[in-house]
Amino acid sequence: MTRRILNGLAAVLLASVLVYVVARVPWRQSTRPARAGEAAPVMIRYAHDNIHESVRIALAKIKKDYERLHPGVIVEINEVPARVWNQWMRSQLVGGLAPDLMKAAISLSDADLALYFEPLTAAMAEPNPYNRGTPLEHVSWRDTFIDGLSNTQSFPPGLMEVYRVPFYGSTDRVFYNRALFKAATGREEPPATFDEFIATCAALRDYAEKQRLELVPIASATNADSAIPLFNRIFQQQTQRLARQVGTLKNLKMDQREAAIAYFRGQWRIDQSPAREALDLMREIGRNFQPAFLQARREDVTFLFSQQRAAMIVSGSWDASYFLNQLTFPVGVFSIPLPTPDHPLYGAGVLGAIAEGDESGTGAFGLVRGSPHREQTLDFLRYITSVKVNEEYAATIQRVPAVLQAGIAPEIAAFAPNLSGWRGGFSPDFSEFGGKWVRRAFLVHLHDLLAEHGSVDTFLANYTDAFDRALRQDAQFHLTNARRTAQRSDSVIVALAQLGLAGDADAAARGDRMMEAQNLQEAGAAQLAWVLATEGQDGR
Amino acid sequence: MALPVLPPIPPVCARARGCFGRARVSYLCALGFAAGWALTPPGLTAAEVEEPWREIALHRFKEARVAFVETAPGSRESMLGEAVALLNLQPRTEQNIRQAAVQLEAVAAADGRDDLGLTARYVRARIDQLHLAQSQPDQAVEQYRALLRDAPARHPLAAQAAVKLALLTLYHPTDPRRPAERLAELEQMTETVAQGAARRDLHLLLGRGYLFFDLEPARALFHLEAAWAARVVNRANRADTLLAIAQLSGKHGDPARTMEAYTQFLTENPHDDRAYGVRRWLAGERPEDQP
Numbered sequence: 001m002t003r004r005i006l007n008g009l010a011a012v013l014l015a016s017v018l019v020y021v022v023a024r025v026p027w028r029q030s031t032r033p034a035r036a037g038e039a040a041p042v043m044i045r046y047a048h049d050n051i052h053e054s055v056r057i058a059l060a061k062i063k064k065d066y067e068r069l070h071p072g073v074i075v076e077i078n079e080v081p082a083r084v085w086n087q088w089m090r091s092q093l094v095g096g097l098a099p100d101l102m103k104a105a106i107s108l109s110d111a112d113l114a115l116y117f118e119p120l121t122a123a124m125a126e127p128n129p130y131n132r133g134t135p136l137e138h139v140s141w142r143d144t145f146i147d148g149l150s151n152t153q154s155f156p157p158g159l160m161e162v163y164r165v166p167f168y169g170s171t172d173r174v175f176y177n178r179a180l181f182k183a184a185t186g187r188e189e190p191p192a193t194f195d196e197f198i199a200t201c202a203a204l205r206d207y208a209e210k211q212r213l214e215l216v217p218i219a220s221a222t223n224a225d226s227a228i229p230l231f232n233r234i235f236q237q238q239t240q241r242l243a244r245q246v247g248t249l250k251n252l253k254m255d256q257r258e259a260a261i262a263y264f265r266g267q268w269r270i271d272q273s274p275a276r277e278a279l280d281l282m283r284e285i286g287r288n289f290q291p292a293f294l295q296a297r298r299e300d301v302t303f304l305f306s307q308q309r310a311a312m313i314v315s316g317s318w319d320a321s322y323f324l325n326q327l328t329f330p331v332g333v334f335s336i337p338l339p340t341p342d343h344p345l346y347g348a349g350v351l352g353a354i355a356e357g358d359e360s361g362t363g364a365f366g367l368v369r370g371s372p373h374r375e376q377t378l379d380f381l382r383y384i385t386s387v388k389v390n391e392e393y394a395a396t397i398q399r400v401p402a403v404l405q406a407g408i409a410p411e412i413a414a415f416a417p418n419l420s421g422w423r424g425g426f427s428p429d430f431s432e433f434g435g436k437w438v439r440r441a442f443l444v445h446l447h448d449l450l451a452e453h454g455s456v457d458t459f460l461a462n463y464t465d466a467f468d469r470a471l472r473q474d475a476q477f478h479l480t481n482a483r484r485t486a487q488r489s490d491s492v493i494v495a496l497a498q499l500g501l502a503g504d505a506d507a508a509a510r511g512d513r514m515m516e517a518q519n520l521q522e523a524g525a526a527q528l529a530w531v532l533a534t535e536g537q538d539g540r
Numbered sequence: 541m542a543l544p545v546l547p548p549i550p551p552v553c554a555r556a557r558g559c560f561g562r563a564r565v566s567y568l569c570a571l572g573f574a575a576g577w578a579l580t581p582p583g584l585t586a587a588e589v590e591e592p593w594r595e596i597a598l599h600r601f602k603e604a605r606v607a608f609v610e611t612a613p614g615s616r617e618s619m620l621g622e623a624v625a626l627l628n629l630q631p632r633t634e635q636n637i638r639q640a641a642v643q644l645e646a647v648a649a650a651d652g653r654d655d656l657g658l659t660a661r662y663v664r665a666r667i668d669q670l671h672l673a674q675s676q677p678d679q680a681v682e683q684y685r686a687l688l689r690d691a692p693a694r695h696p697l698a699a700q701a702a703v704k705l706a707l708l709t710l711y712h713p714t715d716p717r718r719p720a721e722r723l724a725e726l727e728q729m730t731e732t733v734a735q736g737a738a739r740r741d742l743h744l745l746l747g748r749g750y751l752f753f754d755l756e757p758a759r760a761l762f763h764l765e766a767a768w769a770a771r772v773v774n775r776a777n778r779a780d781t782l783l784a785i786a787q788l789s790g791k792h793g794d795p796a797r798t799m800e801a802y803t804q805f806l807t808e809n810p811h812d813d814r815a816y817g818v819r820r821w822l823a824g825e826r827p828e829d830q831p
Contacts, residue, residue: 114599146811150775160774248751250787251780252814252831355813369598404811423814483670488599490666491628494659495596495604497696498621501655502590507597511696512737513773519703519741520748520777526711527752533713 040072042373044380045099047078047092048365049085050397054321058396066383073376096370100377104366110158111488117366119161122506123378124149130386135405141382144403146417147358154364157521158485160513164364165381167390168399171335171356171415172229172316175323178330180215180311183207190334194346197337201288204311217288219301219310222443226298226314227289230336231282232427233354237338238278239425240351242268248527252423256433257524259426260475264531270467271460274349275428279449279456281346285336286450294447317415320398324411333414355421435477437470475528482525489518592621601625616656619643624663627671637671653690658698661687669704677708684708688732699735703742710749719753727759730766740770744781751784761788779809783818802831 048055056079063075078099080088086107092098093116104117124142131137136144142162146169149155154164178188181200184207191197201217208215220227243254246267254262262268268275290296290304305313306327315323323331338353339346371377383389391406400408400415408416429439445466449459493514500508588611595604608621623640644667647660665683668676684701691698706726709715715722726746733739747763750756764785772778786801802818809815817831 111599114597148775148809148811150812157776248754249748249780250751250784252783252787252817351817355816357811357813419811420816421813422817487632487671488628490663490670491596491601491624492599494624494663494697495593498593498659499590499597500696504590508696509773515696515700515737516741516744516772516774516777519700519707520744522707523711523745523748526707530711530713 041074042072042376043074043076044101044373044377045076045078046380047080047089047099047102049080049082049103051079051081052321052397054397058393061396062384062389062393065389066380069383070376070379075380093368098368100368100371100373101365101381102368104164104364106153110156110485113156113163113366114159114492116369117163118369118371118374119159119163120165120367120378120381121161124162128382128386130383130389134387136387136403141385144385144387144405146402146404146419151358157517158489160510160517164366165385166364166402167384168394168397169402169417170317171400171417172233172314173333173335173415174218174312174314175305175319176312176332176334177305177308177310178332180204180207180308181332184311188330188332190332192337194337194339194343198284201285205288214309216290216304216310218285218290218312218314219296219304220286220289220293220314221296221298221301222294222446223298226301227286227293228429228439229316230285230314232429233424234281234285234338235275235278235428236424236426237354238274238281238346238349239268240354240422241349241425242274243423243425254426256426256430257478257528260430260433260471260478261528261531263471264475265535269464270428271464276456276460277346277349278428279459281339283449283454283456283459287452289450293450294443317398317400317412320412320415324398333412335414335418349425351422353418353421354424355419356417357419430471430474433474433478434481435474437473437477438467441466441470472532475532479525479529479532482521486518486522486525489514493518589617592625596621596625599628601628601630605629616647616650620647620656620660620663623647623660627663627667634673637667640671641667655695658687658691658695662697662701665701665704669708677712681705681708688729693734696735696737699733699738700741702729702733702738703745705729706742706745710745719749720755723749723753723755723759736770740767740772743767743770744772744777747784757788758792761785761792764788775808779805779812779814782808783814 046059048059059077063077066075067073076099085103086105089098089102089105089108092102093112098116104113108116121142125140127138128136128141128144131139131144142149145154145166147154149162149165154166155162174190176190181190181204182188184204185200191200204215204217207213220230222228239254243259244252246262247254247258248261249258259268286293290301290310293301296304301310301313302319302322304310305323308329313319313323320333324333339350341347341350341352343350365381367374367377367381384393385403387403387405390401390403394401394406395409395412398409398412400412400417429436429442431439441463445459445463448454448462449456493511496507496511496514500511592604592607592611595601595607602625605622605625608618608625612618620643623643626636626640626643629636641664644660644664648657648664651657652661661683665680665687668683669680684705687698687701688705691701693699706729709726710719710722712722723746726742726749730739730742730746733742743763743766747760747767750760750763764781768781768785772781782801782805786798786805789795789797789801799822802822805812806815806818806822814831821831
């Protein structure tokens with residue numbers, strides 16, 4: 001009896017193995033080594049952490065179309081949860097197991113990029129063949145991107161090569177509940193001016209009070225996706241004229257190092273115009289945030305807006321797919337209309353709306369060094385960033401295309417970057433220095449600015465000295481970082497020069513680019529050190 | 541015939557340094573290197589020699605160091621390459637930096653005027669300027685001056701001694717001279733720098749120096765124009781230089797040059813976030829004296 005049962009089990013097991021083997025045949029045929037005379041299949045592995053249904057659909061179509069266009073090529077898409085992306089990415093890179101094309105997270109240092117990813121500058125100089133028949137047919141691949149890949153993520157200044165290629169852009173926006181707008185103000189359209197925006201907030205508060213609703217005008221978190229960019233934007237607009245007046249490079253912009261130099265020279269103060277007006281504006285807008293917003297995380301405010309307990313939410317194009325599709329009420333999108341130059345209170349320092357061209361490239365990918373199918377992967381990268389494909393991809397995932405001439409789907413037209421605006425002045429949190437001392441000090445004192453019984457004066461009474469101390473710490477942090485960057489690039493520059501002396505023209509050219517950049521970066525750092533040593537006491 | 545391989549020189553040098561001082565160590569290392577050079581196996585291909593440099597260009601400092609030592613043990617190029625790798629070998633230590641300095645001195649002591657010797661001298665000066673925990677700017681200045689005296693125009697790193705010297709001079713925290721005096725002194729140096737890239741960078745530095753100290757905008761314009769003529773290579777630096785030239789030209793009565801520079805900027809950077817203002821300015825909408 002027992003033997004019969006065992007024989008039966010063995011037969012079932014044998015049958016299962018047989019079924020499994022038969023089922024594997026088609027898969028093995030697609031991945032088995034090629035026989036003589038038969039082209040080996042090429043598998044491109046592509047990994048990302050943007051696990052949304054729309055992304056899945058968009059990538060499946062790209063995979064299908066590309067494989068049809070290139071018989072014998074298989075695109076394998078690996079999805080990795082965002083929470084573990086950094087650990088996964090690093091372990092794959094270090095272990096030599098990385099896919100051919102992967103998201104090159106911003107946590108990667110210059111050294112990581114140089115070690116694990118291919119520089120794409122040379123390939124970028126040629127037109128993208130997939131743009132044939134479009135107005136970009138003869139344009140270099142690099143210049144087909146909205147910002148020309150000049151942002152520091154795509155083109156790290158310490159490396160002077162293109163390493164990251166964006167597939168879509170991001171812009172900050174406000175989502176609003178159209179029904180609540182209609183109920184409170186009688187109209188669904190977003191406000192067109194700053195005064196209208198403030199009036200809308202007041203109308204929403206009145207409406208909530210009369211209807212006894214738990215409703216706030218604006219939901220906002222304090223993180224880098226929400227209030228901080230909004231506050232930075234306010235400050236950047238208020239300092240547009242100042243930046244042009246005191247910027248020493250005369251290049252119509254002011255980076256954070258120049259802004260710090262101007263501060264230490266006493267050319268602007270945090271408690272005087274135009275910073276003062278910027279703080280007034282922050283309070284005027286921030287008073288409409290939900291109570292205890294300083295503790296709120298992104299999930300909290302998303303919940304608040306989804307529950308219709310906030311009429312607006314400060315966010316951006318990255319949330320479009322969720323807010324436009326998943327909510328049960330109609331949602332609109334607009335950019336908070338900041339004061340124009342003719343505004344009686346807040347117009348003096350303003351030139352106009354801020355251009356958004358430099359925010360156009362996010363979600364950037366890199367070609368992994370040592371990819372067994374480098375040329376095919378590069379081809380796939382060209383394909384996905386061609387006008388037509390990027391347009392379809394962006395439309396499906398409801399993001400802004402990263403490529404010029406790629407049309408924007410009507411439902412996300414409000415996210416299109418404003419390319420006809422003025423350069424912003426400078427932001428007040430100096431986070432690009434890396435130390436984030438100013439940002440921490442700002443957040444510590446922000447309640448003085450936004451609390452009901454707070455005021456700009458109260459905030460400044462406590463923050464002015466703290467800002468001064470924190471900016472000095474950030475400046476020192478930046479100088480230390482600049483020194484480390486120069487130390488790292490020294491070895492590379494010397495190596496490239498030696499290769500150049502041996503006749504490698506490409507290495508010589510890259511070494512020349514790096515040297516030019518290093519010299520100007522060292523000069524900028526020396527200028528900051530100079531003002532810290534000689535004029536540092538005059539800032540306040 | 542298998543040639544004997546010399547033991548690694550650097551650790552010996554590093555240990556000896558404490559006993560004999562820098563000069564004697566350099567001498568000993570030079571002797572050691574000379575012996576090593578004579579015994580280096582011939583017939584290395586260019587690719588073999590270049591490969592370790594390519595490792596450094598990829599930030600693979602550990603692999604580069606090993607490759608240099610194994611490819612041509614005891615040779616000058618090996619010593620130079622290992623020293624350059626040591627500067628960024630992780631963990632970065634003061635001992636490694638000092639060991640690199642000793643090796644570089646040995647390479648330069650054998651011949652300080654050939655390509656390897658000039659590179660070694662440049663890197664040695666950079667160590668004093670930048671890599672030591674306590675910078676030695678005055679020593680770096682002396683080395684750059686000496687390098688400039690000997691440097692042929694064709695050597696890209698030796699020529700850069702002028703630029704590094706300018707940086708140290710212009711922003712020296714304890715130099716009693718006023719910035720205008722320092723700038724005047726450095727301007728004389730531009731005539732002696734023949735190598736294109738170094739000349740360009742020196743002009744950029746001087747132009748930006750005049751602007752930073754708010755001195756003589758006309759001189760700033762002169763230097764930026766000279767840098768532009770020497771071909772600024774990085775896209776961002778080209779854009780910044782063109783905009784500065786445009787604005788300074790406008791203030792110095794050369795509207796044609798202003799228009800030309802703004803137009804060139806738009807051609808090269810049609811989607812830059814400063815392009816809108818420049819376009820409006822060129823179209824005649826000029827609420828201010830700048831876009």
